[in-house]
Amino acid sequence: MFDYETVKPWFFKLQPENAHTVVGLGLQCVGYCPPLFNGMISKNFITAPSLSQELFGRTFLNPVGLAAGFDKNATMIEGTLAMGFGFTEIGTLTPKPQEGNPRPRLWRHIEEESIQNAMGFNNDGLFQINHRLKNIYPFSTPIGVNIGKNKMTSEENALKDYTTLIKALHPYADYMVINISSPNTPGLRDLQNEAFISDLFAQAKALTDKPILLKIAPDMSEDQAVSLCVHAVASGADGIIATNTTIDYSLVSEPEDKGGLSGEVLRERSFYIFDAIARELYGKTTLISVGGISTPEEAYRRIRAGASLVQLYTSLIFKGPEVVEEINRGLIELLSSDGYSSITDAIGADRV
Numbered sequence: 001m002f003d004y005e006t007v008k009p010w011f012f013k014l015q016p017e018n019a020h021t022v023v024g025l026g027l028q029c030v031g032y033c034p035p036l037f038n039g040m041i042s043k044n045f046i047t048a049p050s051l052s053q054e055l056f057g058r059t060f061l062n063p064v065g066l067a068a069g070f071d072k073n074a075t076m077i078e079g080t081l082a083m084g085f086g087f088t089e090i091g092t093l094t095p096k097p098q099e100g101n102p103r104p105r106l107w108r109h110i111e112e113e114s115i116q117n118a119m120g121f122n123n124d125g126l127f128q129i130n131h132r133l134k135n136i137y138p139f140s141t142p143i144g145v146n147i148g149k150n151k152m153t154s155e156e157n158a159l160k161d162y163t164t165l166i167k168a169l170h171p172y173a174d175y176m177v178i179n180i181s182s183p184n185t186p187g188l189r190d191l192q193n194e195a196f197i198s199d200l201f202a203q204a205k206a207l208t209d210k211p212i213l214l215k216i217a218p219d220m221s222e223d224q225a226v227s228l229c230v231h232a233v234a235s236g237a238d239g240i241i242a243t244n245t246t247i248d249y250s251l252v253s254e255p256e257d258k259g260g261l262s263g264e265v266l267r268e269r270s271f272y273i274f275d276a277i278a279r280e281l282y283g284k285t286t287l288i289s290v291g292g293i294s295t296p297e298e299a300y301r302r303i304r305a306g307a308s309l310v311q312l313y314t315s316l317i318f319k320g321p322e323v324v325e326e327i328n329r330g331l332i333e334l335l336s337s338d339g340y341s342s343i344t345d346a347i348g349a350d351r352v
Helices: 002-012 018-031 034-043 078-083 124-137 155-171 194-205 222-233 266-279 296-305 314-319 322-337
Strands: 053-055 059-060 062-068 089-092 108-110 113-117 143-147 174-181 212-215 239-242 260-263 288-289 309-312
Touching: 002 018, 018 034, 018 078, 034 078, 034 322, 062 314, 062 322, 078 089, 078 260, 089 174, 113 266, 124 143, 124 155, 143 155, 155 174, 155 309, 194 212, 194 222, 194 239, 212 222, 222 239, 222 266, 239 266, 260 266, 260 314, 266 288, 266 296, 296 309, 296 322, 309 314, 309 322, 314 322
Parallel strands: 062 089, 062 309, 089 143, 143 174, 174 212, 212 239, 239 288, 288 309
Antiparallel strands: 053 059, 108 113, 113 260
């Protein structure tokens, strides 16, 4: 069976984006080799009655999902199942294909176990990704679709990009995510305002009854973040995902001057914002936590704070697919030690 620690030094000799391409090709191929595919699922995909829950009209067999940004083009969905994820979120995708920002645009901060990315929504565009999703949906685990605007779309026309994507893709998604929080598209975070959110969700909810969530940045003040999320839910958002990457470059010793940071350096800031939002919105909407999650204890902290689901990406790079198995096995033990028979009993336990 594949041992990530053995191959990790070789991956780290490659430029980060090249390493990601190699991994992506492997995950695209794994479904064509049933013995390997089934063996990986048997090892990595952890299920237990205590981990299972119903959300968005689907069963989530475990609460650990792959965050958006890893599978931008919906080409690795079977591979993410083999890695053990209970759900996957593809994207961010845009109406028109785009190459993203110039290279280099992805950097490792190895000592800090963190990544800095300035990718810029590179993706194959609506036409191709729509076709791929049609061919695989519905999948055995839930699929989220994360959407954004094209770089060349003006702020005044941004709403049309989002509604175009929702209208085309909602039949092939279990939930959709409005991404207005990436730091890598000029002007995108300017859309984190109440007027835009009101207009967007008014139109979005007229287009679909599928759940639509808002993903926010960690770089707002606590009051700003809470106010924005409360307004989003009042406007029709079915949940909040907190948080995207941070532009606080002081968190790493040798930062680049662009992009967003994820991984261990984001952990406390992400939790701080999530916890503030959960204090206000737990029990009123579905909350998903992402940012710096790499251990069962951290995942459990987010769950007890109010997260129904957690997501990761960067810890996969530093720990390999074993991290998904480790977190899910650890959650089973933590739930049991606290006397919970179901994850639903633990969600928001620290809010009581």
